Amino acid sequence: MMPDGYWLIAQEASPIQRQALAIFVAYTAILFVMGWLCHRIQLRGNFLSEYFLGARGLGTVALTLTFAATSASAGTFAGFPSFVYSSGWILSLWIASYMVVPLCGMGLLGKRLNQVAQKTGAITIPDVLRERFQSPALGLVTSGFIALMLWLYLIPQFKVAGLILQNLLGPLDLVQGLASFLSKATSQLAWLNSVDPEYLACLLLFSVLVVCYTTWGGFRAVVWTDVLQGGVMLVGILLMLGITLQQVGGLSRATEAMSRMTPPNLGEVRFHYEGSETNEEIRIKADTWFLLDPTEAGDGMVDEATPIAVWRTNELAIIHPDSQISRDVKAVRITTPEEIAVLLPKLQGAAPTLPDSVRVEVVDERAYAYGAGKRGVYVSGPGPSETNPNGFLPLGLAFSFFAYWALSGAGQPGNMVRLMATRSATTLRRSMASLAIYFSCIYFPLVIIFCCARVLLPGLDHDPDRIMPEMAFHLSSVTGRPWLAGLLVAAPFAAAMSTVDSFMLMISSSLVRDIYQQHFRPDVSEKTVKRWSYRCTLTVGVLATVAAMNPPQYLQYLIVFAGGALSVTFLLPMALALYWPRMNAVGTMAGMIGGFVAYLSLYLEGFRRFGEASPWRPLQLDPLIWGFLASGICCVVAALCTAPPPDSLVRRFFYRAASESRSVT
Amino acid sequence: MPNAEPDLDPVFVHGRREAKWILWIWLGFAAWCTLYSYQFGYTSNPETMTSFWGMPTWVLGGVFLPWILATAVTVVFSLSWMADDDLSGEAVEEVGGGNTPRAGSNKPRHEPDEAAHDA
Incomplete structure (x- = not known):
């Protein structure tokens, strides 16, 4: 029996969005206050240490939540829920290595990295490597690489944040006003006139906010906002979990329903207006359900077992009066008999969802590459896949992802910087324990929530990236608490923001500190460094915003590529630099270049073999x-x-200082 | 170059030992999760799969239980087993703190800035 509670037709969410705006404004005000306070603290201390490393003063709560918030990018709340929604329980295995992320991400390098950074006075990762091997060339290569890869990572984060904000605030007058101003202002710019002005307005709102407080407040502001954002994420997810389970009637009921589901067919439909002449355009909202006789549905697949086909659009369709036809819009055809049995009476008994005289033509309809027509694929491995005939997660890939999250987290420069900023080993140890509990409360519940979303909100498979805000609006609507949507949608927004701010600061530190100061002006005054740091953070933010206005294709591909590239480049060279006395500058440089080239080659080979943005995976x-x-x-x-490295270096980094030895003995 | 084992930096010695244990723990959980899930989640008939506590049984045994155990292991490992080393190094100013020598130079360094505030 399928649970009730479907959203048959997209609903107006104005009251919810007004509440969401109120929460957003309050949230923004708090961020600005934090930026201002942190700016005041900066004025009292050593600027560089304070601006880029928070004066190495991270306590347990700050380290735990800043590590968590930086690890959780916008993808955690947009991409991951959409994967769970599309492929079901197999995503629990895909994300499983988060169970050991605190252990690997903090424990593998944490203490030694912090110690070496303190010993050398290093503020950035290039500082550590440069001082460890006394090699300015190594520092320069590291800085350039970090700046480039983080830059690639930053653009999609800005885009996702803009989209989240558009979902949250899009229909509000404020955004609509700004959008129409931008629409006029950019109409002459060929580069921008095809971009949705509503998205542009939201992107600018996001950028102004995040660039301001990051530039102003530096690392400490980033950490404080991370603490707030980490708290918002935790509260949002736990609230969502409780309400979702209540709505779906318990997890057993949801899993049972999923075990009977077959993947839907995805397609494109076109709407024709066949009525009398009109001058008005006809709008058919996204997420509109409609029924079709399969034999009269144009080029669609005919399923003789099902007397009538149940479809749902996933995009807005507009029929213009001059052409009397809409463009092709994404749509989903439900194939599970039990779901159809629940939906049909509601749709047949309700008012027609499409205007009179509108005819639907199915332009394209395709089944999943793996799992089509098979029951049970949402509760078993390798999980249904729209494109991969081997399923979503073949075994080799499952193992790869167990390495990916745990080990790649340890190799991320953004995480390494946080380990350097830790106050003491005690703080690090307590944070590892706290983070393990925190991640358990975030990731597994996300799997449960979005498995249930499959049951509560069917038919969003062609645009699953929207599932997080859709669930937030749905849950706040059914519980009659509009403020809840603001809080729930603030979670992904906070995640995007916490990744963006820390990466902006890292790029800025690479450029100002590791390149400008170390290689061009070593005797530069603190005042000049301060000025350049502000300018650089601001410029990085502005450039990322401009790039995200009309971003390139394959954004998710860029995120995965840049994240992986940073890990394969830095993890082993850094680990060996910290734990192997025989390691030298040449070995470190060779490891960085070798790892990156191998990684890049498989992506290029994948592009050559498959003609699309997909890496080649030998042995899966x-x-x-x-x-x-x-x-x-x-x-x-x-x-x-x-x-081998000089004895003096080995002695400095791997042996007790002489005075310390004497005092011990 | 010193050659007596007691002269090795204790943070290095402890860190290396702990890193080895962490890698073994990671490998153990990787093997458990992937092999168990493969055996009971990939190869059995999905239509006859059973559930426990609302989740498929392979998720319970292959992901949920190891997750609980991994969290417990992390808590015990970090709070009881990891050495609480003193990480403070030789007293140096942040590299490039306005008058910093280039890497490799022998210019003396100054005391660290004392303006550390809790975050």
């Missing part, structure tokens, strides 16, 4: 695994084939 293992392998081999071989 992700390029990340091959990148780690290549990086490790290059590190060891190059270090052993070249001169």
